[in-house]
Amino acid sequence: MTFTEKLEAAWKNSNSLLMVGLDPDPNRFPPCIQQSKQAIFDFCKGIIDATAPYVCGFKPQIAYFASESAEEQLAALCDYIHKTYPHLPLVLDSKRGDIGTTAEHYAKEAYKRYQADAVTVNPYMGFDSIEPYLAWQNKGVIILCRTSNPGGSDLQFFESSSGEPLYLHVASLVAEKWNRHGQCGLVVGATFPEELKKVRERVGDDVPLLVPGIGAQGGDINSTVQAGKNTRSTGMMINSSRAILYASSGDDWQEAAAAVAMQTRDAINAARG
Numbered sequence: 301m302t303f304t305e306k307l308e309a310a311w312k313n314s315n316s317l318l319m320v321g322l323d324p325d326p327n328r329f330p331p332c333i334q335q336s337k338q339a340i341f342d343f344c345k346g347i348i349d350a351t352a353p354y355v356c357g358f359k360p361q362i363a364y365f366a367s368e369s370a371e372e373q374l375a376a377l378c379d380y381i382h383k384t385y386p387h388l389p390l391v392l393d394s395k396r397g398d399i400g401t402t403a404e405h406y407a408k409e410a411y412k413r414y415q416a417d418a419v420t421v422n423p424y425m426g427f428d429s430i431e432p433y434l435a436w437q438n439k440g441v442i443i444l445c446r447t448s449n450p451g452g453s454d455l456q457f458f459e460s461s462s463g464e465p466l467y468l469h470v471a472s473l474v475a476e477k478w479n480r481h482g483q484c485g486l487v488v489g490a491t492f493p494e495e496l497k498k499v500r501e502r503v504g505d506d507v508p509l510l511v512p513g514i515g516a517q518g519g520d521i522n523s524t525v526q527a528g529k530n531t532r533s534t535g536m537m538i539n540s541s542r543a544i545l546y547a548s549s550g551d552d553w554q555e556a557a558a559a560v561a562m563q564t565r566d567a568i569n570a571a572r573g
């Protein structure tokens with residue numbers, strides 16, 4: 301099964317466009333978890349089990365694991381997701397970008413070591429830096445387009461000679477040239493619904509958008525869904541990390557995370573119409 305087939309099935313069967321981001325920060329773990337030798341694994345597993353009924357997938361952010369020398373815990377977590385929730389796509393957020401020979405190893409890291417269904421990548425070094433990911437024909441390649449952070453405008457709004465901003469050029473390149481196996485997606489922030497709408501118009505129905513920026517970054521759910529949905533009222537993995545992970549720092553952390561995930565899914569679904 302390809303990444304996009306798995307994602308389509310998850311959207312339909314879970315009736316959810318919500319993706320939960322796994323950004324484990326040990327300083328914010330509840331006290332009952334902090335003593336564990338594998339606290340990062342235990343915390344993320346607790347969040348995954350609590351929120352799985354409400355999501356279309358999970359997005360671990362590799363930096364949170366690597367900075368704590370917890371790559372083995374990330375690998376164990378990815379294995380756990382695959383075995384326990386085989387219907388839910390796993391998107392590794394690593395935003396890699398390098399020359400082809402090195403990119404081959406980043407692709408192997410994502411798809412083999414971590415068994416990711418898809419990985420985020422940075423397009424700034426051009427097609428030969430993306431090509432090694434495309435060699436894994438069933439796997440997803442989710443390319444940064446219009447990121448959610450304020451500084452994203454510094455470069456992504458830079459205009460080409462045709463007057464087109466760089467982020468739209470990236471959207472066209474991906475949709476028209478790079479998407480060889482139909483497994484490419486784009487990252488577009490919920491904090492910029494106008495640009496999200498332009499990207500959706502540019503790429504049509506079949507390029508999935510990974511949309512971070514609701515929750516802790518303040519993106520509006522209704523505007524996000526109106527701007528980014530496709531004609532089937534799907535097409536997005538709308539990510540929320542901190543607002544769900546740290547909904548409570550007490551003993552009720554799992555219940556609180558589940559409640560926020562359910563509310564967020566319901567708000568997204570209400571906006572889908």
Ligand SMILES: O=c1ccn([C@@H]2O[C@H](COP(=O)(O)O)[C@@H](O)[C@H]2O)c(=O)[nH]1
Nearest residue numbers: 321361447448512515516517540541542
């Ligand atoms: O443009 C981007 C691309 C990726 N991210 C990542 O998404 C989550 C957002 O976390 P929140 O706590 O929901 O703000 C995080 O892992 C970022 O690295 C993004 O925010 N914007």
